[in-house]
Amino acid sequence: MGPSNPAGDAEPRPRGGSPLAGVAATRGGSPLAGVAAALLDADGRVVWWSRAAQRLLGWTGEEMTGRPAREVLGEVPEPGDPTAGRRVRLRHRSGRVVEADVRVSGADGSAERLVLALAPDEACGWDQDRDIARALLAQDGIGVAQYDITGRLVRTNAAMEALRPPGAGEDWLVRLAARDGSGTAGAAFEDVAATGVPLAGGVYEPVPAGGSSALSLSCFRVEDVLGTPRGVMVEASRVAEAGPGQRIDAAYRGAFEIGQSLDVVQVARDLTRVLVPGLGDHATVDYPEDVLEGRDPAPGYPGQEASAPRRVAVRTSEGAWPERLIQVGEAIPRVAESPEIAAKFVGDVLVADAEQARRILGGDPERIARFLPEGTHASLGCPLYRRGRFFGYAAVYRTRGATPFDETDIRLMHDLCARTATAIDNAFRFAREHQTAVVLQRSLLPPAATRSTAAETAGFYLPAGGSVSVGGDWYDAFDLSSLRVGLVVGDVVGHGLEAAATMARLRTAVQTLAELDLPPDELLARLDDLVRRMQVEAEHPDTVGGSCLFAVYDPVARTCRMASAGHPPPALVTPAGEVAFVPLAPGPLLGVGDHPFEVTTLTLPPGSTLVCYTDGLLGRDVAAGSERLKADLAELSGDFGSPASLGEAVLARSPHAENPADDITLLLARTHAVPEESTAVWEYPADLAAVGDARADVRGRLEEWGLDELVFSTELIVSELVTNAMRYAGGPVTVRLVRDRVLVCEVSDPSSTQPRLRRALVTDEGGRGLFLVAQLTSRWGSRYTTRGKTIWTEQDLPEGPARPR
Known part of the structure; x- marks a missing residue:
């Protein structure tokens, strides 16, 4: 709520000068305004x-x-x-x-x-306000001061003059500093004049600390009848110092704030906020390098040589931290070994007066000035120990008065440090689990970049940051039969080691099912069955599930078939730079069951880029995240040649990648195509006489390609497969050769019966055909098609000019 301006909109309030001058610049009192x-x-x-x-x-x-x-x-x-x-x-x-x-x-x-x-009553209203102000100034129980809108002191009463320290100037009141470090009293008066929001019971002290005690200040704005600010009225009274019981109770209440964060540095800051003013006037917390670098300290007495402590948090009740003392981030100078120093590492609370503290520091004036605040008369230090591990050291110093630390203070210090050490240990346990899950997940992911006949791929995985444990996101890219490539991106429900273990089982299942050459919709259906069995085995079934996108790209036909189980659709970037999301029909999440999955088929020109991702890349607002991703891909696709560089640029632009609230997985695949001159296709009727034609056609094409070394083996393979197809499946029979990094031979027939390799007996007249095929090839297998099945084989090409690049 800001002050009203009868003349119109207020201009910006200037800073500097008198504490209330900014308000004066925004106000113009006019008698006609009311x-x-x-x-x-x-x-x-x-x-x-x-x-x-x-x-x-x-x-x-x-x-x-x-x-x-x-x-x-x-x-x-x-x-x-x-x-x-x-x-x-x-x-x-x-x-x-x-x-x-x-x-x-x-x-x-x-x-x-x-x-x-x-x-x-407008004419007499201001006079009534003056009567009230006069009454306030006349009383002698509370100090009262009036400032005009320019910050000039107008008047004070006798009680306020009695509160003024000896020799203090007229501006002594505005120079007081807030005990909580929020600024000076003058700045608070300025804010009250500007906003009209009163200040109630703020505790302010002289800077530097002197003999005068702290004051409780209240301030409210004074306005005339027209609503124009005329200044502020300040009330002041001495603060009664809390007794030992009150101070201890306040410190114990503040201890509940320690350990709310998994950040070990924030835990140290929380401790200093309780120590000052709970136990003293200055407080420090130091950590060894192991803690700062995320390594769990070794158990037992570390010794001075094994630890390199560094200051991580400081706090003082006297304004800014003195420059002569060790600052945050500085290494702690070594101090000669002594019983007191050894006690710091083995768990004892060290209580020292000023003389003992100087002796522990070796009496070196320069070192004493670096360690002890000026005016120190008592110090209290305690190590941060938990489960036999040294996590750091906390110290508090008293510089005002001469009250030594008593047994109650020592117990409080010990309890606070024990709570702090527990919080640090909890943070390390979380860090260990998080790191274990990240290592496990990264070890299960494929290489970041792959290159094959079908596509060039690049994958990225960013674990969730902050207090969120690693999740179950994964990606994969693997070769399939006939030069095809399988692409998969998934997201498992939950976080932590259980999610990573679930991800590992699902990734292995996808690879196994993909090797069976199942179509995408059937593969997801089998994967859904697996997740449902895992839910039965799990203690909490609701924590098992997830989404998955599976795609298969064929570089010969240049087609991509994909299906989704509740996963976001991939983005497609054409060679011309056009960007669109694939119009998928997403099925239910894995684990729902009893719902079919639909297959979407696309024809992709060579050089197209499929961009698959998990929802962590989009953020909570999926619609806005999708539009941002689409715009980034449209702008970046023409400037980056490889999928890896494009993926890095996309993540660099994402507002969620710097400190992800959820895991981010990104898989990019740049598609390739097999040239038409490297393929040959023939179709034969169901007539055994056509087997000879098939051999002749294959022999002629291999000789044309310069693959004379593979003529004999390929003729035998084609002869066996075509004969079996015509004998048991009927026609028509299709033969296809593909020359690339390997020679692929495919024989397709209308039957859905899968062939089976078996060992023939000596007395058997047949059954040795597939055994011979297996001996002549590097890999072979079969897969279902929409019109039957295809038996495929792969043979390594001989080294030489016939081997395509």
């Missing part, structure tokens, strides 16, 4: 309504413009009427009656009238 005014036309309708009229009667100018004035003001007299200057009863917008002195003025040659209204 006079309600309305301009009426010849028909008695309102054509203009002032802000003061709105304050007096509640009606806005928009509501009154065009309305008859008599509805609010009653019958308005003419300017020459003797009743034009009388007191009348006006109707407020709320329905109540408002009395006001009304004046009516006219102009020569115009029928318009100006109506002015002034509440009868």
Whole structure:
């Protein structure tokens, strides 16, 4: 709530100078600002309504413009009427009656009238405020000071003068510093004058600390009847220092704030906020390098040589941390071994007076100045120990008064440090589990970049940051039969080691099912069955599940078939730079069951890029995240040649990648195509006489490709497979050769019966065909198609000019 400005919008408040000068610059007190005014036309309708009229009667100018004035003001007299200057009863917008002195003025040659209204108590209101201010200044129980809007001290009472320290100047009050470190009293007075929000019971102290005690200050803004700020009124009283019991109780209540964060540095800051002012005037916390670097300290006494402590948190009740003391981030200088120093590492609370503290530091004045705050008369130190491990050291110093630390203080210090050490240990346990899950997950993911005949891929995985444990996101890219490539991206429900273990089982299952050459929809159906069995085995079934996208790209046919189990659709970037999301029909999440999955088939030109991801890349607002990803891909796709560089650029632009709230997985695949001159296809009727034609066609094409070394083996393979197809499956039979990094031979027939390799007996007349095929090839297998099945084989190409690049 800011102060009102009768003259219009307030200008920016300048900084600097007098603490209240900024408010003075925004205020212009005008005596007419409180006079309600309305301009009426010849028909008695309102054509203009002032802000003061709105304050007096509640009606806005928009509501009154065009309305008859008599509805609010009653019958308005003419300017020459003797009743034009009388007191009348006006109707407020709320329905109540408002009395006001009304004046009516006219102009020569115009029928318009100006109506002015002034509440009868406006003239004496400021005098009443002055009476109240005079009463405040006259009392002697509370110190009172009045400042005008420029920050000049107007007057004080005797009680305030009694609070002024000896020899202090007139500005002593505004120079006091807040005990909580929020700033000076002058800055607080300025904020009160600017906003009108009062200050209640703020504790302020002299800087540097002197003999005077702290004061409790309250401040409120003083305004005139027109609402114009005229200054501030300040009340002050001495702060009664809390007794030992109150101080200890406050410190124990503050201890509940320790350990709310998994950040070990924040835990140290929480401890210093309790130590000051709970136990003393200065506090420090130091950590060994092991803790700062995320390594769990070794158990037992580390010794001085094994630890390199560094200051991580400081706090003082006397303003800024003194420059001569060791600052945050600085290494702690070594101190000669002594019983007191050894006690610091083995768990004892060290209590020392000023003389003992100087002796422990070796009496070196320079070292003493670096370690001990000026005026130290007592110190209390305690190591941060948990489960036999040294996590750091905390110390608190008293520089005001001469009260030594007692047994109650020692117990409090020990309890606070034990709670802090427990919080650090909890943070390390979380860090260990998080790191274990990250290592496990990264070890299960494939290489970041792969290159094959079908596609060039690049994968990225960013674990969740902050207090969120690693999740179950994964990606994979692997070769399939006939030069095809399988692409998969998944997201497992939950976080932590259980999610990583679930991810490992699902990734292994996807690879196994993909090796069976199952179509994408059937693969997801089998994977859904597996997740449902895992839910039965799990202690909490709701924590097992997830989403998955599976795609298969064929570089010969240049087609991509994909299906989704509740996963976001991939983005497709064409070679021309156009970006669109694939129109998938997403099925249910894995584990729901009893729902089919649909396959989407795309024909991709060579050089297209599929961008698959998990929802962590989009953020909570999926629609906005999708539009941002689409815009980034459209802008970046033309500037980055490889999928790896494009993926890095996309993550660099993502607002969620720096400190992800959820795991982010990104898989990019740049598609390739096998040239048409490297493929050959023939179709034969179901006639065993056509087997010889198949051998002849294959022999001729291999000789054309310069693969004479593979003619014999390939003829035998084709002869066996085509003969079996014609004998047991009928026709037509299709033979396809593909020359790339390997020679692929495919024989397709209309039967859905899968072949089975078996060992023939000596007396058997057949059954050795597939055994011979297996001996002549590097890999072989079969897969279902929409019109039957395909048996495929792969043979390594000989080294030489016939091997394509």
